[in-house]
Amino acid sequence: MSTAPTPPRNAQRLLEWYCRPELAEDLQGDLYEFFERNLQRRGLRYARFIYWIDVLKFIRLYTLRVPNFYSFFTYTIMFNSYFKTSRRSLVRNKLFSAINIIGLSISMSVGLLMISFLSDLLSYDDFHEKKNRIYRINTSLQPTGQPSIELASGSVLAGKKIQETFPNVEQVTLLRRGFGGDAKVNETTLPLGGLWADASFFKVFTFPLLSGNPATALKNPYTIVLPEKTAQKLFGDTDVLGKSIRFDTTEYTITGVMKDIPKLSHLRFDALVSFASIELQKPDFDGGFMNWGNVFSNYTYVLLPENSSLKTLQANLDKLCLSENKQLKNQQIQLNPQSLNGITIGNRLENASGPTMNQITIWILAGLVLVVILSACFNYTNLSIARSLRRAREVGVRKIVGAFKEHVLLQFITESVLISLMALLLAFVLFLVLRAQFLGLAPQLTELVSLELSPKIILYFVGLSALVGIAAGFLPALFFARIKAIQVLKDASSVPLFRRVNLRKALIVVQYTFSLIFITTTILGYNQYKHFIVFNLGFSTENILNINLKGNKSEILRKELAEIPSLTDISTSRLVTSLGSVYGTMIKYQQPDDSSNIAQNYVDERYLPLHGHQLLAGQHFTPRAKSEESSEVIVNEQVIKRFNIGGGHPTKAIGEQIKTLDGKKFTIIAVVKDFHYRTVEHRIEPFVFFYSPNEGNLNLKINSKDLPATMAQIEAVWKRIDKVHPLDARFYDDQIEEAYRQFSVIVKVIGFLAFLAVCIASLGLFGMVVFTTETKLKEISIRKVLGANEPSLVYFLSKGFLGLLVLSAAIALPSTYLLFDKLVLTQFTYHQPIHFWELTVGFWSVLALAVVLIGSQTLKAARTNPANVLKNE
Amino acid sequence: MKGTNLGEFEELVLLTIAALASEAYSVAICDELEKHTGRAAKLGVVHAVLNRLEEKGLAKSFLGEATSARGGKRKRYYEVTQAGKMALVNAREIREGLWRIIPELNLGGAV
Numbered sequence: 002m003s004t005a006p007t008p009p010r011n012a013q014r015l016l017e018w019y020c021r022p023e024l025a026e027d028l029q030g031d032l033y034e035f036f037e038r039n040l041q042r043r044g045l046r047y048a049r050f051i052y053w054i055d056v057l058k059f060i061r062l063y064t065l066r067v068p069n070f071y072s073f074f075t076y077t078i079m080f081n082s083y084f085k086t087s088r089r090s091l092v093r094n095k096l097f098s099a100i101n102i103i104g105l106s107i108s109m110s111v112g113l114l115m116i117s118f119l120s121d122l123l124s125y126d127d128f129h130e131k132k133n134r135i136y137r138i139n140t141s142l143q144p145t146g147q148p149s150i151e152l153a154s155g156s157v158l159a160g161k162k163i164q165e166t167f168p169n170v171e172q173v174t175l176l177r178r179g180f181g182g183d184a185k186v187n188e189t190t191l192p193l194g195g196l197w198a199d200a201s202f203f204k205v206f207t208f209p210l211l212s213g214n215p216a217t218a219l220k221n222p223y224t225i226v227l228p229e230k231t232a233q234k235l236f237g238d239t240d241v242l243g244k245s246i247r248f249d250t251t252e253y254t255i256t257g258v259m260k261d262i263p264k265l266s267h268l269r270f271d272a273l274v275s276f277a278s279i280e281l282q283k284p285d286f287d288g289g290f291m292n293w294g295n296v297f298s299n300y301t302y303v304l305l306p307e308n309s310s311l312k313t314l315q316a317n318l319d320k321l322c323l324s325e326n327k328q329l330k331n332q333q334i335q336l337n338p339q340s341l342n343g344i345t346i347g348n349r350l351e352n353a354s355g356p357t358m359n360q361i362t363i364w365i366l367a368g369l370v371l372v373v374i375l376s377a378c379f380n381y382t383n384l385s386i387a388r389s390l391r392r393a394r395e396v397g398v399r400k401i402v403g404a405f406k407e408h409v410l411l412q413f414i415t416e417s418v419l420i421s422l423m424a425l426l427l428a429f430v431l432f433l434v435l436r437a438q439f440l441g442l443a444p445q446l447t448e449l450v451s452l453e454l455s456p457k458i459i460l461y462f463v464g465l466s467a468l469v470g471i472a473a474g475f476l477p478a479l480f481f482a483r484i485k486a487i488q489v490l491k492d493a494s495s496v497p498l499f500r501r502v503n504l505r506k507a508l509i510v511v512q513y514t515f516s517l518i519f520i521t522t523t524i525l526g527y528n529q530y531k532h533f534i535v536f537n538l539g540f541s542t543e544n545i546l547n548i549n550l551k552g553n554k555s556e557i558l559r560k561e562l563a564e565i566p567s568l569t570d571i572s573t574s575r576l577v578t579s580l581g582s583v584y585g586t587m588i589k590y591q592q593p594d595d596s597s598n599i600a601q602n603y604v605d606e607r608y609l610p611l612h613g614h615q616l617l618a619g620q621h622f623t624p625r626a627k628s629e630e631s632s633e634v635i636v637n638e639q640v641i642k643r644f645n646i647g648g649g650h651p652t653k654a655i656g657e658q659i660k661t662l663d664g665k666k667f668t669i670i671a672v673v674k675d676f677h678y679r680t681v682e683h684r685i686e687p688f689v690f691f692y693s694p695n696e697g698n699l700n701l702k703i704n705s706k707d708l709p710a711t712m713a714q715i716e717a718v719w720k721r722i723d724k725v726h727p728l729d730a731r732f733y734d735d736q737i738e739e740a741y742r743q744f745s746v747i748v749k750v751i752g753f754l755a756f757l758a759v760c761i762a763s764l765g766l767f768g769m770v771v772f773t774t775e776t777k778l779k780e781i782s783i784r785k786v787l788g789a790n791e792p793s794l795v796y797f798l799s800k801g802f803l804g805l806l807v808l809s810a811a812i813a814l815p816s817t818y819l820l821f822d823k824l825v826l827t828q829f830t831y832h833q834p835i836h837f838w839e840l841t842v843g844f845w846s847v848l849a850l851a852v853v854l855i856g857s858q859t860l861k862a863a864r865t866n867p868a869n870v871l872k873n874e
Numbered sequence: 875m876k877g878t879n880l881g882e883f884e885e886l887v888l889l890t891i892a893a894l895a896s897e898a899y900s901v902a903i904c905d906e907l908e909k910h911t912g913r914a915a916k917l918g919v920v921h922a923v924l925n926r927l928e929e930k931g932l933a934k935s936f937l938g939e940a941t942s943a944r945g946g947k948r949k950r951y952y953e954v955t956q957a958g959k960m961a962l963v964n965a966r967e968i969r970e971g972l973w974r975i976i977p978e979l980n981l982g983g984a985v
């Protein structure tokens with residue numbers, strides 16, 4: 002080659018590839034002339050650029066090569082032959098076929114699980130006919146100087162304004178959450194939860210009615226629409242139009258029975274009650290019903306006309322907020338439409354209805370699964386290339402008899418796809434097992450997805466398997482296609498068998514790096530999780546049983562329970578803390594404009610001692626009857642720091658007064674030591690205890706040798722008092738474990754993937770070791786004859802592999818450490834430091850496994866009798 | 875009637891081939907066209923027209939000898955076939971026939 006600048010090689014190749022051979026040569030010459038002209042006038046870069054453009058411009062009908070149907074025809078004829086040789090090679094190399102098929106099927110089974118999981122998530126709310134035009138109006142509440150709160154809910158006022166004043170919306174429907182209570186029909190009582198919905202509900206959403214008129218069903222006050230299932234439960238019948246149901250003292254008339262809600266719906270309810278009913282009741286318990294700032298209970302859904310733009314809607318919403326925000330002090334409200342299909346896979350919003358799945362989590366999971374699948378593909382690639390010697394002769398003969406490059410390429414890709422399809426059968430069986438296990442991980446998962454099979458899903462499965470086959474077989478196929486026939490047939494050993502050693506080594510390192518990252522992540526994550534659930538929250542949760550009262554009066558139950566001897570103490574509280582949810586209220590100290598939203602709980606005088614809270618100063622609440630208004634409050638250390646009460650000194654803070662926003666004054670009677678009232682990833686902020694003798698939860702301290710008997714006693718007491726609701730009593734420790742359920746699910750999932758990754762990587766390594774020792778058998782024998790002993794031979798054979806493992810560890814361990822130290826654990830304020838043993842224990846176990854695999858094979862090779870090997874020359 | 879009809883640009887290209895005689899290959903044709911019409915003639919357009927002319931049987935082509943220029947690629951030379959010559963003469967006659975029946979064309983005022 003001369004040093005003169007030439008046109009870009011890839012462009013020339015492209016031209017040769019697509020252009021008819023008879024036109025290609027002179028066209029290339031023409032382009033070359035222009036290239037030279039441009040080179041002189043504008044320089045190399047420009048000339049090369051124009052060359053590319055020209056090559057692309059010449060892709061026209063008359064220049065395109067006619068596809069070679071003849072070649073395709075041969076392929077179909079030859080298919081039988083390919084199939085036969087593939088089968089023979091599979092049977093001949095049983096070990097390697099097994100490694101490939103098992104590895105591929107294990108990895109594909111998680112792939113299948115991922116596909117059905119994703120497909121379920123993506124088909125959420127698919128049953129609504131107008132799904133592409135439905136939007137939920139989300140609210141972003143922005144208190145001045147504080148991070149904004151993103152809500153799925155919005156105010157009634159906003160919904161009404163949109164309904165009445167907005168042009169360019171086809172339908173608007175208002176929903177409200179929180180309808181619930183015991184439904185009574187004759188003798189049957191059934192607790193129901195549902196939504197209030199207005200008359201347009203059925204115009205926006207597709208929930209077909211079995212009976213009743215969808216246009217008027219939810220129009221009048223005190224009308225109710227039941228799904229079949231609820232009707233069946235209440236009446237034992239679905240023909241119930243016009244009958245009535247009593248909730249508390251109110252009668253509701255059934256105006257419609259609808260088909261049951263499909264599983265994959267973000268709206269879930271036992272009953273729909275007309276919005277007109279709630280409007281009549283005007284419940285003001287959480288602020289004015291029609292207040293602009295009351296954005297916590299209502300949902301607005303908008304149906305846009307066809308071809309209308311979201312921009313107009315957003316502009317109108319902005320205009321609405323601008324005028325209404327003037328009423329608000331210290332906060333702003335912004336309204337944003339969110340499309341129906343973005344609701345389930347989207348960011349978690351406060352007050353969201355239905356389950357949501359974070360997009361990032363999905364990407365991470367999909368990424369992990371992909372790594373496992375690729376790892377199995379690497380095994381296939383590695384082993385096929387390594388064992389190419391035998392097949393090389395076959396390829397040589399095929400080429401001599403007239404096979405083109407593309408025939409060989411197709412042959413080997415077909416082979417890998419066939420193997421992959423075979424693996425799919427096994428993978429499918431594994432998938433069925435995995436699916437049950439996966440759904441059993443957490444009740445939330447069963448709620449989120451059903452993972453049912455459908456023809457579409459099966460098609461995806463086959464598609465995945467074909468893709469995996471192509472990915473696994475492409476490199477080996479390319480390798481075979483490039484084999485030179487004469488060279489192979491003249492001297493088979495001249496095939497560049499070891500030329501791709503670096504590629505193979507790289508693949509092994511990648512496999513092991515990922516396996517180690519997985520396994521180390523699992524170990525670190527598991528330890529943190531363990532740490533969370535035994536974390537010292539700052540109070541005792543041991544042997545405490547929390548009973549949700551379900552609206553029953555606490556006094557009666559308390560009195561009855563006090564009879565049980567093994568219950569040493571009973572207290573009541575509004576909230577069971579440390580499980581994730583918090584309630585707050587605005588509180589200020591002396592400065593009139595310095596108020597802060599502070600988390601709170603309402604408890605009685607026994608609560609703090611029962612939970613072993615430590616008082617730094619002051620004393621416990623004094624018992625009061627319900628009628629007496631209490632003005633006592635117990636605060637944590639953060640409160641006196643936040644407001645600088647008594648100079649931040651607990652004893653000096655006693656007797657000081659704080660105020661709630663409605664002007665009530667409370668005297669601090671004690672300061673309690675800081676404790677974790679939220680989940681451990683959150684920082685401890687100011688917290689106050691108010692006094693109230695009557696709240697929704699009972700906390701029982703149990704000191705019993707015979708727990709089942711005590712539980713039976715408690716249950717018996719409950720049955721006497723509440724005949725409708727089952728007893729909802731849970732141990733505090735179990736509840737805390739449940740609060741960290743998501744961590745345990747994540748750790749289990751990653752742990753399982755880690756296990757798979759290690760298995761697959763080990764399978765691959767095993768295959769490579771077997772192969773290497775086989776090919777080096779002669780060398781080993783000669784070394785042995787010349788005096789090498791067994792240990793030195795084992796060392797000689799395994800040092801290469803162990804080196805690769807150490808290299809993987811050198812990449813994997815520091816990156817996992819950094820990942821956790823800088824990224825993951827910074828999310829958790831009170832985490833445990835990372836221990837060195839946690840990092841290395843995974844590596845040691847993987848190494849031990851590898852040493853066993855390598856050692857067994859190399860030892861076998863080193864022990865063979867050299868005479869047996871060397872005599873078959 | 876694909877065989878006989880000549881588009882305007884086709885006619886120009888065919889004429890250029892005739893004018894260039896033994897040196898008529900794509901790049902030269904482009905340059906010559908540019909010289910005479912004053913407009914840039916793109917290789918892509920000319921190449922397509924040459925291909926079409928050959929398809930219609932108005933021109934034929936053959937590959938020349940390889941030289942060290944053009945990256946060692948041969949040139950494709952074009953020449954006008956008998957049918958091509960007839961098409962050119964035919965086009966010219968149609969045009970002159972029309973010119974003859976225009977009563978008084980006042981070039982001075984129109985252009």
